[in-house]
Amino acid sequence: MPIYQAPMQDYQFILQELLNIYQKPELQGFEEIDPELIDAVLQGVADFSTEIMLPINGSGDVEGCRLENGQVVTPQGFKDAYQQYIDNGWPTLTCDPEYGGQGLPEVVGVFATEMKTATNMAFAMYPGLTHGAYAAIHAHGNDALKAKYLEKLVSGEWTGTMNLTESHAGTDLALLRTKATPVADDKYAISGEKIFISSGDHDLTDNIVHLVLARLPDAPKGVKGISLFVVPKLLINDDGTLGEPNNVSAASLEHKMGIHGNSTCVMNFDAAIGELVGEPHQGLRAMFTMMNQARLGVGLQGLGVSEIAYQNALAYAKDRVQGRALSGVKQPEQAADSILVHGDVRRMLLSQKAFNQGCRALMGQQALWLDEAERHSDPLQAKSAAQLAALFTPVVKGFVTELGFKACVDAQQVFGGHGYIHEWGMEQFVRDSRIAMIYEGTNGVQALDLVGRKLLADKGETLKLWSELVKNLIAANSQQAAMKPYITGLMSAAADLEKATNYIVTQAARNPDVIGAASMAYLQILGITALAWMWTRMAEKALQCLDEGAKNSAFYHDKLATAKFFMGYWAVQTTSLVKQIELASEDIIEFADSAF
């Protein structure tokens, strides 16, 4: 069975040293946290993830979910584990204290999510979607809806789902057809079929709270005619007790490549009773306000699964003996050297490690921006943070899941033939992590969101805001000899980003289709440059800690070595990507449809 060791030391480094979250009096609620509390919370999640969630990850994949008499049965152990999960209060971490939450910052929540997703992505999706439903009602529901639903969702007594996709309407929600017809008492009858509904039905809780996009009878066409409804699996009586079954049911389970432990359903709504969340026809806007957080959650899946895949590949590489080092025998006491001596095995592992640690730091930064956007005492600072979080949302989703999947494939490769066999668990990581590139907006959609809505829509203002941070970092360290390898790598990537940005801006005026062709390379350039920025900041902190005589010097030396590798292996990739943008984008658009 795969092993997992929560990267606690990395979390501590990021929270305390890199982001300095314990000295943020300007952020409301941050005064209540301290390292002791946060370490205890994260250690609790680490223990739960490793001891309860990990053991049922592989078995859940093999067994999968099944539909019996119209009800989904989850794999063995899921129901018990879920009960323990809510008994321990894990759903409540970052939720509003008014509804039973602990009010912890996102910057703590992301690392809890990383661990849960690493150890059992399919299981973690049940509370993950619940949090989405909580956030939707919390942000857009009226007081009555909040009173009815939020406490149960925060406690985990009920779970939630998001019902957006229909078979003909995925990326393009303008095409959706599900109908909402008003009936008595502010109630609506919802009818339609939704597909790919994660956690759509299950046996973990008595009730399930479906958030559903549908059209009112008088709705304008397109995305401006979509409203958001809440539709419970069981109707709720006025006294809050559960009533009759609503007319919503799982029509079938999707046959998926992975995340078999999560019940991905086709859902039938047959005049199911629902209530409007927010204003009529404003459903898509309501979904959009939750997008930053939802996409961060999917990005964390890319990171989490990549991390556990790395840990297992490393353990295998140390344990497996096969062949001898090119430079001669390294472990004469064994029949062969461990495969960690082989340059290509080391390359794959180090690539994963540098990617994971860089992404982890970026996730922390992104979460802190989200916290600042919501909690900063200075509205201008809050606004800047919101802009930066919006800019990097397609990066943490699209870039991290794209390369996180690639890292899982590399980790599987370290196992050779054993990586292709179910028993070792590596092929499951590849299958599970694959979906993160697709759902919550495909990575291609993320790339379009980046160049269209984030870069061009504000004329590059937010990108400039961030570029100033990069320039300041470079300026502050330009005289430090020890910082040279990192600054050099960061500058080179940033220069490529600037070239790519100029290309996009120029082409946008000339032929907008061309920027679509360039968008994925652009997303990757921004992602790599962002990681180079995080690695430079981590190197800076590591050098400071060493200068100050920090006890755990090996940890900081390792950070510096990994940062250096990142610059030589990862940061250099922007050079070819910017060439692709400049040389191929127009050819892609000009290529005749008939010639494909």
Next chain:
Amino acid sequence: MPIYQAPMQDYQFILQELLNIYQKPELQGFEEIDPELIDAVLQGVADFSTEIMLPINGSGDVEGCRLENGQVVTPQGFKDAYQQYIDNGWPTLTCDPEYGGQGLPEVVGVFATEMKTATNMAFAMYPGLTHGAYAAIHAHGNDALKAKYLEKLVSGEWTGTMNLTESHAGTDLALLRTKATPVADDKYAISGEKIFISSGDHDLTDNIVHLVLARLPDAPKGVKGISLFVVPKLLINDDGTLGEPNNVSAASLEHKMGIHGNSTCVMNFDAAIGELVGEPHQGLRAMFTMMNQARLGVGLQGLGVSEIAYQNALAYAKDRVQGRALSGVKQPEQAADSILVHGDVRRMLLSQKAFNQGCRALMGQQALWLDEAERHSDPLQAKSAAQLAALFTPVVKGFVTELGFKACVDAQQVFGGHGYIHEWGMEQFVRDSRIAMIYEGTNGVQALDLVGRKLLADKGETLKLWSELVKNLIAANSQQAAMKPYITGLMSAAADLEKATNYIVTQAARNPDVIGAASMAYLQILGITALAWMWTRMAEKALQCLDEGAKNSAFYHDKLATAKFFMGYWAVQTTSLVKQIELASEDIIEFADSAF
């Protein structure tokens, strides 16, 4: 169900125009082939693949193989399809006419293999492994063994397997423990357990011919003490009829990520009776002589599955409507534009297309080198061809399967959420093609083979031989304005290859481990440069054909457009790869084991 259209026009272009195989009097046996014959053969395989093999690809994946009372049962339809396969004489194409083969060149055989692998990789492996067993006995068996086995293997009446791997001995066969003890009459008792044995047991034929690596009692340690044996499932009587069951059996079926229709077995040999193939202790060398062909076969899996994945992604992209082009509505008669209007979808498809067609041409060239090595009337030319084929063996295996898998992932991505669902067939292509990166020597081993055995062992002599061909092509076209985009791209990639080669040669003398760290990037640089070479040659031919007023001008214009895209999108990737080699290889080796 996935569609498939055999790329017949591409085959004709490669065989007739690019490689000019019908005017090769210097190659023995080539005088017997003409376009009419070869077109008919390839069309026959195309029809069989599409009509018989493709329909049982998805169902074979779902059903898989099962072990019942010690015998493997293949998925429904496999037994019938196999009977038709041998009734049609498809196993005989490239086999020796002395044993019932048709003696067709490899350069024809590769395209037959591509089509079979595209439509049903798991099924195609049964005859594929049989061909390996045929080749081993043909090259190394004595007359008695040839008489006993070859006709049955050529006709497909019996199938074959290759038994190399043991659980502790994969890449490093020096560690293998299976024993061969002499018994009466040049017979040996073989005992041991082998894992990952493709087509190890099944119900397609009465008998199965296992080629098995084992150690004789007096064997030296390591790879110099391994012998090759042939061990039939059923013993063969002196009159050629089938006798008693031998003591060999499938202990279990491996639980794999993909290729479920192929029976990958753990095989038990319990004093099974076998005969020696070739000389004692020369087993590994015997396997090595078949390596070029076996690895070409695996490379063709990378290409074949990538091709069918591309075709289906393209069909979906044309059919699926979702959103509008960035430049405005393109298909006003529809509720949305087909997703082929989106730049990123076009990018993924064009990347796959350029890769597939480039690889197909390279596969043809590689097969022609193998033919020349065996059939050329001039021994010097034959030797050069053999050297070139050896140099490019790690490329056609390691590079093509690595990027072929990536192409399948991109094709799956075009489908969005539907790509993750079994019904569309795309996720199967990803799972199936994944194994090609692992077996027949992992891609990391291919990269090591390239830098160690192919580049450094002959001091770069073979690489120089090939570089001359590249230089000649450049020189011949340097004055042609129309050739400029292709020549520019090729020259740039070739310059990066030279830089990378210099790095490897320098480091090999200083620290051999470092070349291991650089080897995968080096393999990719050589692969991309080789494709740039093929694309430049294809552009040259396409221009010639257009100059000569060829009828099908659209085909040649499409080739030129794809070649141009290749240079702007693919060829530029060498720039970052050579930087990785120069900047990261040493860091990879210097990184402390304890810091991973």
